[in-house]
Amino acid sequence: MTTKTQKPPELIGDQHPITAWQKKAIMKNCQYNEDIKNEWVQWATGENSRTSLRSINQAQAKKIILAQTGGEIITQPKEKFFATFDVNKPSHRKILSLMRTAQWTKVDPVKGEIPDLAELDRFIKSDKSPVRKPLMQMSDQETQKLIQALNGIIKSKYK
Structure with a gap:
């Protein structure tokens, strides 16, 4: 019988790797266009050879999100909405x-x-x-x- 291994929690801090919600935010802001995403990664890192979001840290991701949104950045993922209901109940x-x-x-x-x-x-x-x-x-x-x-x-x- 195999046991499920849990994914380790994401570490928060500018020097740590990019978080999942940051990746999603950047891709959404790029309208899921790979070429645009690549340019943002190159801009944030200052290296033309880097194009992967996995290669950047949280500080660079924040820099990209700030530039994409015109200065508005959410430091934490959106809190879950508790009042969603089922009209059939x-x-x-x-x-x-x-x-x-x-x-x-x-x-x-x-x-x-x-x-x-x-x-x-x-x-x-x-x-x-x-x-x-x-x-x-x-x-x-x-x-x-x-x-x-x-x-x-x-x-x-x-x-």
């Missing part, structure tokens, strides 16, 4: 209903007033949430705990 629809009751809504120019999922995301990630993990990964019991917490917010709001 009754418990998720109940959460949307409770959000409306709690007035966690925003105005959409096309659809009108809709639940503010960013507010739900902040709540789930906060210390006040009974379960701190993405809604799609919650078990039925955990979803019920979240529903109870939202009911408590509504009760306190409309005393």
